[in-house]
Amino acid sequence: GNPLKTACSDGDGSERKIQFLHGTTTLAFKFQHGVIVAVDSRATAGAYIASQTVKKVIEINPYLLGTMAGGAADCSFWERLLARQCRVYELRNKERISVAAASKLLANMVYQYKGMGLSMGTMVCGWDKTGPGLYYVDSEGNRVCGDLFAVGSGSMYAYGIVDSGLKQKDLTVEEACDLGCRAIYQATYRDAYSGGQVNLYHVHSEGWNRVSQSDVLLLHQQYQAEKA
């Protein structure tokens, strides 16, 4: 029969949505000195590793970052559109847009396409006049404010590391970066759909900066050596 029909139908013949694999691990958390954003860089198409060098952090503007989970095209397209909206806001109102407003713009944009197959799970991270901001926005229409989010197939492993690492209050910037890096590494260790490099960003009052890019295989050797 028609191969496309078989791929898109359930056992009983009814149509089923095309399953995107959210093969990724992205995380972000707020701490005393801002927001840490850490992501992996693997893209998978089924069991095939399409790329090990995907940029899953989208630089919306010098003080706003967005992460990518779900459909890569959906994420990068909508976040670029968000960047355009944010710039227009800045020009009209002569001040930077708040993280709350930016995430709301994104959420409202994709809500209009709810049910039409968009796949996007992103974290909007930034620093505005109320301090560090972190929002989770997805294509289902969810938008939540929070201090810690991990999104993707490797998120559970990442949560384990960050939750235990955040127990001590008041991390320094270096400690927070190490924590984010470790969390992504552990996720790539156990989750087949995450891997490649860990891209780490730090968002502070002056904006964001790219802290590091570390290959997980090298990190593995480093952590193994520390164990010994």
Added chain:
Amino acid sequence: MAMSYDRAITVFSPDGHLFQVEYAQEAVKKGSTAVGVRGKNVVVLGVEKKTVAKLQDDRTVRKICALDDNVFMAFAGLTADARIVVNRARVECQSHRLTVEDPVTVEYITRFISSIKQRYTQSSGRRPFGISSLIVGFDFDGTPHLYQTDPSGTYHAWKANAIGRSAKTVREFLEKNYKEEHMESDTDTIKLAIRALLEVVQSGGKNIELAIMKRDESMKILVQEEIEEYVTAIEKEKEEAEKQKKKT
């Protein structure tokens, strides 16, 4: 004829005027006076209250309208036109809160109102709004603002201004008597607004409606007794000043 065509709808005249807009500004000049003063910690709007007929309910004539918790406005000109503008502005204040999760800044809502007014100077089949408005309030960060809009859709920020009938006289009074140091005191700011209105309003405090807003507080419309208190104090100060002048 070309000339009568210009005056019917909003198109340019040969010498570059928008006659409909200018006629709208004439309508504004016929409206009752409104004055606004921006102090350091308080913003004040005062309007001339026209004497009300015996059987009319005084409270239904409200020329000062709250747009949101932090912004309010007064207007001069066609009351019916003002109602439309005020309604749209109130909805926009809430829409802004919904999409941006912050209250409007005074400048934003002024810009919004001005854009509406400008649109009506460029649409077919519509006439411009016959109102000028004074918009006052505090931004989220606590800075006070006073803006004035007119039928053409332009807006400017002011420290103190007046619109409507006798606006020129009142503005000259304000220019002469506005002192930066006095704006630190709430009472002095309010007194300046009342004194300015008293210049042109017949029969004193009875015909003045006054609203004030202090930082982080909502708009307060003063009751008649409070206005009378200020008027009495002002008249006393005037007497003292006269006596001093006579002595020297």
